[in-house]
Amino acid sequence: MAGKVIVLTSGKGGVGKTTSAAAFAAGLALRGHRTVVIDFDVGLRNLDLIMGCERRVVFDFINVINGDAKLNQALIKDKRNDHLFIFPTSQTRDKDALKRDGVGRVLEELKDSFDYIVCDSPAGIEHGALTAMYFADSAIIVTNPEVSSVRDSDRIIGLLASKSRRAEFNLEPVAVHLLLARYSPERVRKGEMLTLEDVKEILSIPLLGVIPESESVLRASNTGTPIVFDEESSAGRAYHDAVARFLGEQREMRFLQPERRSFFRALFGRA
Amino acid sequence: MAGNLVQGAVFTVMVVRAGMLRDPAFEHELAEQILRSPRFFLNAPVVLDLKQAAEFTNQSEFVEAREILRRHTLTLIGVQNAVPAQLEAATGAGLASFAPNAPQPSRSTPREPTRSAMPAAAAKTRLVTQPVRSGTQIYARGADLVVTAAVGAGAEIIADGNIHVYGALRGRALAGAGGDVDARIFCSRLEAELVSIAGHYLVSEQLPPEQQGFPVQIALVDERLTVTRN
Numbered sequence: 001m002a003g004k005v006i007v008l009t010s011g012k013g014g015v016g017k018t019t020s021a022a023a024f025a026a027g028l029a030l031r032g033h034r035t036v037v038i039d040f041d042v043g044l045r046n047l048d049l050i051m052g053c054e055r056r057v058v059f060d061f062i063n064v065i066n067g068d069a070k071l072n073q074a075l076i077k078d079k080r081n082d083h084l085f086i087f088p089t090s091q092t093r094d095k096d097a098l099k100r101d102g103v104g105r106v107l108e109e110l111k112d113s114f115d116y117i118v119c120d121s122p123a124g125i126e127h128g129a130l131t132a133m134y135f136a137d138s139a140i141i142v143t144n145p146e147v148s149s150v151r152d153s154d155r156i157i158g159l160l161a162s163k164s165r166r167a168e169f170n171l172e173p174v175a176v177h178l179l180l181a182r183y184s185p186e187r188v189r190k191g192e193m194l195t196l197e198d199v200k201e202i203l204s205i206p207l208l209g210v211i212p213e214s215e216s217v218l219r220a221s222n223t224g225t226p227i228v229f230d231e232e233s234s235a236g237r238a239y240h241d242a243v244a245r246f247l248g249e250q251r252e253m254r255f256l257q258p259e260r261r262s263f264f265r266a267l268f269g270r271a
Numbered sequence: 272m273a274g275n276l277v278q279g280a281v282f283t284v285m286v287v288r289a290g291m292l293r294d295p296a297f298e299h300e301l302a303e304q305i306l307r308s309p310r311f312f313l314n315a316p317v318v319l320d321l322k323q324a325a326e327f328t329n330q331s332e333f334v335e336a337r338e339i340l341r342r343h344t345l346t347l348i349g350v351q352n353a354v355p356a357q358l359e360a361a362t363g364a365g366l367a368s369f370a371p372n373a374p375q376p377s378r379s380t381p382r383e384p385t386r387s388a389m390p391a392a393a394a395k396t397r398l399v400t401q402p403v404r405s406g407t408q409i410y411a412r413g414a415d416l417v418v419t420a421a422v423g424a425g426a427e428i429i430a431d432g433n434i435h436v437y438g439a440l441r442g443r444a445l446a447g448a449g450g451d452v453d454a455r456i457f458c459s460r461l462e463a464e465l466v467s468i469a470g471h472y473l474v475s476e477q478l479p480p481e482q483q484g485f486p487v488q489i490a491l492v493d494e495r496l497t498v499t500r501n
Contacts, residue, residue, distance in 0.1 A: 151423070154423040158404025158423075159406075
């Protein structure tokens with residue numbers, strides 16, 4: 001088995017990288033692929049919270065890089081899905097602990113037993129983010145429909161084309177995909193957000209999915225449940241679509257229009 | 272972080288064979304060559320190729336070589352194919368070492384001398400076919416620059432000649448960077464942060480709003496940048 005390394009990155013912080021990494025990894029696992037999701041945000045460990053496994057962390061990514069723990073001691077098996085594993089990071093160290101050689105060695109080892117290795121990148125374009133993207137086979141650029149996020153994404157796409165291992169060794173370039181998160185059709189209609197067309201035009205990379213802004217995402221984060229386990233949520237369904245498209249399925253884009261309010265809601269305002 | 276102190280970049284550098292400097296006709300030919308396109312050669316870096324030039328062993332000879340080139344607006348920055356003694360003398364004269372420098376069995380490289388003897392009019396247009404992303408800088412030295420994709424906000428494209436962007440120009444574009452007042456900027460969609468020709472510039476808010484988002488060309492007329500719809 002030779003697993004594929006997918007990095008979720010954005011440049012800008014707070015756009016939904018960790019939420020998307022958790023949802024994407026869980027989505028792949030729900031389709032039967034053995035998947036591990038790794039937290040590269042050393043010192044600002046959050047993925048374990050989003051995945052709801054924070055009370056089961058013993059060893060972490062940095063322990064394994066430094067040879068203080070074995071891979072199978074640090075990997076946490078998800079309680080909801082047998083194919084899903086979480087690889088937490090250290091909260092007490094900093095990003096310099098991510099030694100490139102060590103990271104490469106750990107990823108190679110993971111490739112033997114997983115189909116997909118999903119890397120949750122820290123924000124910024126410093127060492128942590130560069131290390132997370134370096135080994136990527138595919139990259140998912142998480143972007144919000146606003147100018148600063150789009151510009152940072154543009155910068156990251158440029159870095160992927162020049163600073164990744166694939167670029168360094170003249171291999172086939174990293175496959176770059178766009179995931180537009182926190183899309184509010186209502187606010188786009190009012191002109192408060194960039195439209196999907198604007199973002200696509202500026203970044204000119206293939207669109208993997210549009211995740212609608214949804215309160216269910218916050219609820220999912222707070223309860224430590226990746227949003228794809230919420231069958232009711234439009235955001236959860238949008239992530240399922242994105243995973244399917246990533247795996248090569250054709251699916252029409254959904255949730256691009258403002259939700260039709262029911263007659264009663266329209267009468268009585270937001271419920 | 273130490274990693275940030277050193278950044279790599281790739282440059283095109285002229286190579287002059289050391290033997291040529293001994294040739295009395297060389298200086299004359301060089302002067303003629305430079306006269307044809309002075310801007311291309313102005314302060315251009317030169318590396319001295321010491322292959323088959325064993326006579327260069329004194330530090331003073333490297334200083335002299337630098338003087339000769341200096342007279343023709345060229346800057347000698349280093350040597351290549353130096354044997355250890357030459358390398359020592361060259362570094363003593365403040366020159367850098369360019370690979371390959373280990374003594375190698377001589378292999379003829381006919382392209383280098385012919386390239387430097389080629390008319391500079393053949394300076395190729397620099398063609399960029401991928402989007403120029405934010406944070407990227409592209410410089411077409413002594414040439415025109417053609418970009419067949421968009422130039423992102425926060426990107427910078429520079430050319431000593433003209434700039435053509437067959438896409439949206441959202442970043443900065445500086446044409447005629449070497450001082451050519453006849454250089455122009457063409458783009459399919461003007462959304463630039465800054466445009467400049469030969470040092471005269473306009474920032475985004477000085478660009479005529481009615482031209483924003485349209486295909487335009489920008490030229491320097493009577494020392495003023497003018498934007499006209501294409």
